[in-house]
Amino acid sequence: MSQLDIIDLHVSIGEKPIVKGLTLTIHSGEVHAIMGPNGTGKSTLSKAIAGHPDYGITSGDVLINGASILSQEADERARAGIFLAFQYPSEIPGVSIANFLRAAQQARMAEGEELDASAYYKRLYSKMDLLKIDRKFTSRSVNDGFSGGEKKRCEILQMAMLEPKFALMDETDSGLDIDALRIVADGVNTMRGPNLGVLLITHYQRLLDYIVPDHVHVMYDGRIVKSGDKSLALELEAKGYDWIKKELAASAA
């Protein structure tokens, strides 16, 4: 049982403040969805938590089980249990998915310890079977020339192999057709359980038809302005983001 605390987080890109005091706690076993209009800071939030060097955290804190991760490099945060499913995953030409994941697993082992190759492949293949991924898939170079759906499948497989404590899924559904959306949803639903906390970042309610969240938060102008259960997403779908804007304007007046 783990806990991710995001406390009054402020994030800037260059001089420009993007996230302006966001607080959220995620426990393992929970799926939280953050929804919001474009440009409201959703992706910035996930990249800042993962430790992207271009995103400066100006104040606030991020804790895993009470310990701050902000002084850690991106790779240390990853090894501490943070996984970011990228909206636009990078291509790594010449490096097969199998070798990439093997290197990632090896990086999690103590110095001098060697990964057991046959045990690794056994585990890889069992995860692939679970996610209904063809065996040939992992001999391809990471994301190199992949379709949108293949890239998402690759992210999901990595997530399954690395078994993070918390998965941040950044606009995972953007640009996906319905089949690809199902791949992502099936993957997340398969992995969903008491050992994983999920933060789903999405613009559309559509994904939430497939991955039903425990909590829904609406983000606007760098903050969470409304929280609720899955019905909030439906309400948002029906009324549109203007509804939030009007409500905010009314409360400010």
Place this chain on the structure above:
Amino acid sequence: MSSLSESTTLAPPVPDEATTVENPAVGIDQTAGNFSYKVDYAFDAGTGLSEDTIRYISSVKKEAPWILEFRLAALKKFLAMPMPTHWATKDLENIDFQKIRYYLSQGQKPKRTWDEVPDDIKKTFERLGIPEQERKFLAGVEAQFDSEAAYSNIKDVVAKQGVIFVNSTEGLREHPELFKKFFSKVIPTGDNKFSALNSAVFSGGSFIYVPKGVKVAQPLQAYFRINAENFGQFERTLIIADEGAEVTYMEGCTAPKFSTSTLHSAVVELVALKGAKIQYITVQNWANNVFNLVTKRGVAHEDAEIKWIDCNIGSRLTMKYPGVVLKGERARGEVISIALANDGQHQDTGAKMIHAANNTTSNIVAKSISVGQGRSTYRGVVHIPKHLKGCKNNTECDALLINTNSRTDTYPAITVRGDKNSTQHEASVSKVSADMIFYMQQRGLTEAQAMSLAVNGFINDLARQFPMEYSVELKRLIDLEMEGSVG
């Protein structure tokens, strides 16, 4: 009887040089590739280059008079030729030829059994990561420690097929007719300033003759190391594959790091007679004070094939353009090259394909990696004259830049005349992006591991053409290079 006692009358110079050599790493330095052992230099020509140096080398080696004449003529050419700085880097001017040591030998004959190999040398094999099993059988390993081969037993194995595999000194002594017929024919003494230098002072290197129709099953190997400060290594290799013969030769180098510049200037000549195949594989990792100025060329006769697989890591300056002269119809030539230039290093590498017969084909694939302020240069020559027909060339050069201040240049010179020949040329420059590194770090790899993986991915399609143990070694060398490149 060892060559040491045979030569006592030669009265080598007082070995004060040898005992006072600044050897910063007596015993094992824990930094890989940066180690050295104390060696007694039984023969030492001292520093500097003159006719006397050459007479000394020739007499220690008990050479025939024609070889001494050949060396002395080469010295004259070397002294007369200007540095090629009208096209190459001015850094060449920093070589002080009078500070170089031109001959050094442990006074050992090549060892034939494992038990006879000195412990120090065994330790080095261990350090180079040669597996135990392989060390014993050594699958053809001939390790050159300084000027002379310190270990060689593959000879006996291949000798049963009639193959001659000896060092060049022995080749000259025991197979003079064969040697003389091909020696210096592919690369004439005056080909360039450094081939002239090598011709004057050469020592070590291999002489291989594979008889008609013989296919050598295992690759023949040689490991070279430089093991003394200011000590230049000038090996001379000549490989002849007779009609229909096939042979693969591999050389690998790791060098200890020394404080002053070191010169390595080899000449490698390959002759593939009708229908023969020669594959020559190099993985080099020089200390970054080494000038590595090497001339490599092969002649491919009718239906013959010559393939150079060349990987250059380290050195202060490497200039190397393996070439194939496609002399007979349907001959094929190929150069697969990988170069990695780190801070303070310049890899000036490429290939030469000289088409001299109809229906000849050549292929060049060159990949370079520039790290930090490292600089890599591709220089290629493809020559297809007008009177030929049915000739084909394919040239691909890809450069990868790791940092914004890395540098890469491409100078392809492709001369294709006539309308019955074809050529393709593709070049690309790419950069390891910050996003790619972040992506990999997000999966738990450190920045250095991420860099390494990106670089290994870039060369992966070429590295696969290396024999297994070499591609493993290559990966390890790249990992070591990338460790220092971040932070």
